[in-house]
Amino acid sequence: MIKEFKEFLMRGNVLDLAVAVVIGAAFGKIVDSLVANIIMPSIALIFGDTDFASNWAYKGITYGVFIQSIIDFVIIGFAVFMFVKIVNKVSRGAFVEEEEEEIDEALDTLKEIRDQLKLQNNREI
Missing domain, CATH: 1.20.5 (Single alpha-helices involved in coiled-coils or other helix-helix interfaces)
Structure with missing residues (x-):
């Protein structure tokens, strides 16, 4: 069972998915910061409140x-x-x-x- 689990984890698509989740979480933080700190304040300059x-x-x-x-x-x-x-x-x-x-x-x-x-x-x- 351990051998099968190891083989499952080492398959390419599982590793790709793990990398995608980690990169996605990091990218999500960047986008959240972009929205909260750059885009929304820029909109506030136009509309007054965001x-x-x-x-x-x-x-x-x-x-x-x-x-x-x-x-x-x-x-x-x-x-x-x-x-x-x-x-x-x-x-x-x-x-x-x-x-x-x-x-x-x-x-x-x-x-x-x-x-x-x-x-x-x-x-x-």
């Missing part, structure tokens, strides 16, 4: 909390989108380089095969 959660309520219905959650979601979603876009661009560049190398190697191999076939055909004549 504390929707406690200031926007009607007879105990705190619709400001909901509005704040929507604003946070949009900002966090955009930040994650930009992060994924950057990662994809960087990883795509590495993938394209590897793909080009594979194509060059395959082309060289095909040229060698062609040359060998030409030699064989010339000998038979």
